[in-house]
Amino acid sequence: xxxxxxxxxxxxxxxxxxxxxxxxxxEYVRVANAADAIGGVQPKxxxxxxxxxxxxxxxxxxxxxxxAVIPRGGGTKLGWGNPPTRADLVLSTARxxxxxxxxxxxxxxxVEAGCTIQRLQETLAEHGQRLALDPLWPEKATIGGVLSTxxxxxxxxxFGALRDLIIGVTIxxxxxxxxxxxxxxxxxxxxxxxxxxxxGALGTLGVITRAVFRLHPLPRSKRACSISAANAEEAxxxxxxxxxxxLAHTFLQSHFSxxxxxxxxxxxxxxxxxxxxxxxxLRKLCGAARVSEASTATWTAREKLWGFSEPSTTAIAKISIxxxxxxxxxxxxxxxxRLHQVRWRALAYATGIAWVRLEGKPGAxxxxxxxxxxxxxxxxxxxxxxxxxxxxxxxxxWGNAGDALGVMKAVKNQLDAKGALNPGRFVGGI
Amino acid sequence: xxxxxxRILDELRAIVGDRGLISSPEELHTYECDGLTYFRxxxxxxxLPNSTEQVQAIVRVCHRERMPFVARGxxxxxxxxxxxxxxxxxxxxxxxxRILEVDFPNARVVVEPGVINLDVTGRVSPxxxxxxxxxxxxxxxxxxxxxxxxxxxAHCLKYGFTTTHVLGLEVVLPxxxxxxxxxxxxxxPGYDLAGVFVGSEGTLGVATKVILRIVKRPECVRTLLAAxxxxxxxxxxxxxxxxxxMLPAAIEMMDNLSIQAAEAAVHANYPSCGGLLLVELDGPVxxxxxxxxNVKEICxxxxxxxxxxxxxxxxxxxxxxxxxxxxxxxxxxxxxxxVQDGVIPRTAxxxxxxxxxxxxxxxxxxxxxxFHAGDGNLHPLVLYDRRIPGQEEAAGALSAQILELCxxxxxxxxxEHGVGEDKKKAMAKMFAEPDxxxxxxxxxxxxxxxxxxxxxxxxxxxxxxxxxxxxMAHPAESGGIAERY
Numbered sequence: 037x038x039x040x041x042x043x044x045x046x047x048x049x050x051x052x053x054x055x056x057x058x059x060x061x062x063e064y065v066r067v068a069n070a071a072d073a074i075g076g077v078q079p080k081x082x083x084x085x086x087x088x089x090x091x092x093x094x095x096x097x098x099x100x101x102x103x104a105v106i107p108r109g110g111g112t113k114l115g116w117g118n119p120p121t122r123a124d125l126v127l128s129t130a131r132x133x134x135x136x137x138x139x140x141x142x143x144x145x146x147v148e149a150g151c152t153i154q155r156l157q158e159t160l161a162e163h164g165q166r167l168a169l170d171p172l173w174p175e176k177a178t179i180g181g182v183l184s185t186x187x188x189x190x191x192x193x194x195f196g197a198l199r200d201l202i203i204g205v206t207i208x209x210x211x212x213x214x215x216x217x218x219x220x221x222x223x224x225x226x227x228x229x230x231x232x233x234x235x236g237a238l239g240t241l242g243v244i245t246r247a248v249f250r251l252h253p254l255p256r257s258k259r260a261c262s263i264s265a266a267n268a269e270e271a272x273x274x275x276x277x278x279x280x281x282x283l284a285h286t287f288l289q290s291h292f293s294x295x296x297x298x299x300x301x302x303x304x305x306x307x308x309x310x311x312x313x314x315x316x317x318l319r320k321l322c323g324a325a326r327v328s329e330a331s332t333a334t335w336t337a338r339e340k341l342w343g344f345s346e347p348s349t350t351a352i353a354k355i356s357i358x359x360x361x362x363x364x365x366x367x368x369x370x371x372x373x374r375l376h377q378v379r380w381r382a383l384a385y386a387t388g389i390a391w392v393r394l395e396g397k398p399g400a401x402x403x404x405x406x407x408x409x410x411x412x413x414x415x416x417x418x419x420x421x422x423x424x425x426x427x428x429x430x431x432x433x434w435g436n437a438g439d440a441l442g443v444m445k446a447v448k449n450q451l452d453a454k455g456a457l458n459p460g461r462f463v464g465g466i
Numbered sequence: 467x468x469x470x471x472x473r474i475l476d477e478l479r480a481i482v483g484d485r486g487l488i489s490s491p492e493e494l495h496t497y498e499c500d501g502l503t504y505f506r507x508x509x510x511x512x513x514l515p516n517s518t519e520q521v522q523a524i525v526r527v528c529h530r531e532r533m534p535f536v537a538r539g540x541x542x543x544x545x546x547x548x549x550x551x552x553x554x555x556x557x558x559x560x561x562x563x564r565i566l567e568v569d570f571p572n573a574r575v576v577v578e579p580g581v582i583n584l585d586v587t588g589r590v591s592p593x594x595x596x597x598x599x600x601x602x603x604x605x606x607x608x609x610x611x612x613x614x615x616x617x618x619x620a621h622c623l624k625y626g627f628t629t630t631h632v633l634g635l636e637v638v639l640p641x642x643x644x645x646x647x648x649x650x651x652x653x654x655p656g657y658d659l660a661g662v663f664v665g666s667e668g669t670l671g672v673a674t675k676v677i678l679r680i681v682k683r684p685e686c687v688r689t690l691l692a693a694x695x696x697x698x699x700x701x702x703x704x705x706x707x708x709x710x711x712m713l714p715a716a717i718e719m720m721d722n723l724s725i726q727a728a729e730a731a732v733h734a735n736y737p738s739c740g741g742l743l744l745v746e747l748d749g750p751v752x753x754x755x756x757x758x759x760n761v762k763e764i765c766x767x768x769x770x771x772x773x774x775x776x777x778x779x780x781x782x783x784x785x786x787x788x789x790x791x792x793x794x795x796x797x798x799x800x801x802x803x804x805v806q807d808g809v810i811p812r813t814a815x816x817x818x819x820x821x822x823x824x825x826x827x828x829x830x831x832x833x834x835x836x837f838h839a840g841d842g843n844l845h846p847l848v849l850y851d852r853r854i855p856g857q858e859e860a861a862g863a864l865s866a867q868i869l870e871l872c873x874x875x876x877x878x879x880x881x882e883h884g885v886g887e888d889k890k891k892a893m894a895k896m897f898a899e900p901d902x903x904x905x906x907x908x909x910x911x912x913x914x915x916x917x918x919x920x921x922x923x924x925x926x927x928x929x930x931x932x933x934x935x936x937x938m939a940h941p942a943e944s945g946g947i948a949e950r951y
Contacts, residue, residue: 038656049688091826095866134760139811139813141705141709141812141813141840142707142811142812142813143708144811150897152930164711187655195632196626197652197653199629199658200626200629207904207906213900213903213904215900215901215903215905216897216901217897217901217903217904217905218895218899218931219876219877219878220811220876220877221809221810221811221814221841221876221878221881222841222842223622223627223809223838223842223843223878223881223882224809224877224878224881225616225618225627225878225880225882225883225884225885225895226878226879226880226882226885226889226893226896226897227614227879227885227893227897227902227905227923228662228663228666228905228909229616229629229661229664229665229934230662230665230905230908231628232658232661232662233656233657233658233659233661233662235656235661235909236653236657236658237657240702241657246542252713253711253712253713254711256710258713260514273727276571279573279682280571281569281682282681282682282684282750283750284685284749285754286682289820305756306749306750306753306754307752307753307758309752309753309755310749310752310753310756312752313750313752313753314616314750314752314753317750321732331884337491350577354653356651356652356653356654357651358571358574358650359572359573359650360567360569360571361569363883387652388572388651388652389652389653395711397809398857414650416650416651417651418651418653418654418655420653420655434655434656435655436655437654437656438645438646438649438654438655438656439644439645439646440618440645440646440647440656440659441656442643442645442910443639443645443659443911444657444659446910447657447659449911450907450908450910450911451904451907451908458842463656464656465653
């Protein structure tokens with residue numbers, strides 16, 4: 037059965053179906069299967085355009101027909117955000133994987149959205165450079181997906197988030213417009229910063245087709261240490277003292293859980309002379325707390341947090357707090373977990389972003405997370421759900437979007453008036 | 467002044483009081499331009515609110531009367547961003563200059579928009595912190611203006627621009643409503659509207675509070691001056707520094723004319739040469755000393771005739787004083803000059819510089835060059851004498867040609883001064899029509915009636931599709947310079 041026949045079975049209007057097939061080729065249109073479902077919602081077709089013009093054209097055609105489109109990169113984070121209210125087409129960027137230009141002497145790279153993080157990093161490393169970002173699952177995660185979910189890890193402390201690394205973007209809008217902003221130079225204030233607007237927008241404003249990033253050199257040497265603390269208060273004291281010191285560390289993260297004492301990992305990068313001097317300063321700063329060489333698990337701490345075996349009894353939340361509220365927040369997590377009888381562990385960065393894993397019955401998880409979200413929002417923070425059991429599908433992924441929600445909806449309306457892209461998956465029903 | 471205007475003026479006076487309203491023509495002249503004095507427009511009135519509520523009340527009147535407004539800080543901008551618009555008022559944020567909160571454990575500072583850039587650092591330096599963005603005008607420019615322009619400065623090579631250091635904003639939207647973008651914590655739920663607002667040149671609303679990030683001072687700072695025969699050798703040294711995997715805090719370059727001017731103005735004791743490089747490294751002492759040795763070797767191998775390391779804070783300050791005074795210093799060697807602000811990929815530097823030299827000779831107009839060399843941000847200063855017939859036009863044409871060189875090299879028409887009024891036309895050369903149309907759609911989401919600094923940034927005004935309430939022809943529409951879409 038060819039794609040045309042198959043998609044007939046899937047109930048899409050035949051004229052549209054033929055137009056899409058004529059555009060991208062028969063072999064790049066297939067009927068969606070159960071594995072393509074997003075948050076339990078079954079799409080009809082999976083389309084893999086080969087160029088950004090094709091992406092824009094597919095969007096224009098499907099938008100004209102009032103279809104809902106789910107953009108997809110490596111598919112590693114499709115569970116982030118709310119389930120879509122509708123899903124007709126999955127628009128995959130799998131074929132847009134070219135590294136267009138690594139201008140190594142200018143420390144920039146232009147890359148298509150479907151390129152994986154790992155492939156990009158390998159190419160950049162040939163010239164001793166990197167995109168200074170450590171997102172989850174780099175071997176599968178794509179540029180477009182990482183941008184849309186604004187995923188960042190420990191390196192954010194030193195190098196900033198994607199918003200600080202992206203210098204240009206091209207997006208395809210539902211009406212078929214292909215628009216670029218920014219450019220290929222790091223310093224540039226011409227026009228609106230649309231690259232920041234679409235970073236973290238979960239693909240609700242347009243489909244990112246390419247991006248330009250500023251790069252950083254790979255470090256000459258690096259050294260990581262782990263610092264043990266007796267409790268969350270001591271861990272916070274150490275973290276804040278390091279942050280208030282003259283150390284030029286690259287990352288600083290702390291592990292907390294219901295069955296072990298806190299440990300903080302710190303990474304230094306630079307020359308051997310600089311590393312030795314900084315490690316000595318660190319030991320002085322930590323006083324009685326034990327400082328040891330960090331284990332290799334440090335580098336994959338976040339993936340380990342995600343390495344759960346029971347999706348139906350596990351929830352993962354990304355929380356954002358003030359760095360000075362670390363101990364208080366850990367205590368709140370602990371109390372909520374104890375009250376509702378769930379297991380917990382957390383990985384907290386010195387930036388104030390932390391990842392919390394809770395394990396227990398869905399009802400208990402729901403209650404614990406509701407309590408935690410309320411407390412965090414009251415103290416000016418936030419809690420976003422990144423994984424939740426199917427039975428918790430109705431639990432809003434984002435929480436309170438504040439008084440700017442009206443402007444957000446207006447922006448959405450300007451760029452995607454029919455609500456075609458990822459409907460319902462973002463904040464406030466966007 | 468007609469009756470309606472008197473009624474509006476009374477209403478505005480009631481909001482800000484007598485001392486908060488400027489409406490006499492003599493006093494209004496102060497506000498008819500910003501740092502780019504070429505463009506001038508008299509505002510109908512200037513309002514000096516001292517609270518968010520007053521800003522809201524003023525903007526509500528503007529919204530009701532369909533009267534455009536332009537927010538203004540210290541007016542040091544160099545692209546006409548704070549230039550009043552026809553039949554509009556100016557909202558000066560100069561009186562909203564309080565530092566509201568300093569939070570060292572979280573490295574956050576909350577300020578009103580009229581706070582002077584350098585005063586933030588002044589306030590946090592006793593605890594050894596600083597506010598990183600350092601435009602050359604930092605002793606007089608305001609945080610609100612920096613937010614509008616996404617100001618940079620010499621040290622943004624390492625530390626990033628204003629947008630990196632703004633975590634949240636309180637904004638009065640063009641309909642007078644109050645909203646909050648971002649916050650003290652990172653990744654607040656929703657779109658990164660703070661990221662869009664910073665650098666939008668006052669076209670999306672008026673910021674009334676800004677949450678800033680402050681940075682701990684590095685353990686040491688070392689500043690090196692290296693004298694090269696020409697900018698070519700200096701440029702090659704910059705490339706080698708970057709290729710060696712170093713990220714200096716700043717790399718600045720000046721050509722012979724700029725050195726002469728800076729010497730004449732502030733006696734910075736620069737070596738006389740064809741290309742001067744200023745390289746600043748900061749961080750842990752052991753790290754910086756090792757890298758500085760590398761930098762010296764690189765400079766020597768690229769033909770530096772003289773290498774000096776500033777030996778004290780005072781020497782360092784003097785080195786920077788010369789650089790930061792470079793624009794104003796041009797007055798010492800030329801009666802008039804245009805400050806240009808273009809960006810090129812750093813590797814295109816030798817090619818673009820020789821092209822600028824060729825054009826300069828052709829036009830018979832001198833060009834002095836000052837660059838943020840690390841990030842390819844050029845500040846060619848086109849020198850001319852208005853009294854000589856034809857020179858002003860020739861200088862203007864040359865300045866425009868330099869921008870075209872930047873675009874052709876894959877760069878940008880502005881690295882930090884903004885588009886404002888000055889570079890609207892160049893926007894159409896740098897961006898395609900769909901790019902600009904998409905940006906204008908974003909603008910429409912914030913300001914459907916286009917009241918907030920309208921007529922800036924975009925080459926062709928486009929009116930927003932949505933028409934809340936009764937249809938009213940926009941002045942630009944009835945004037946035949948815009949179309950509705």
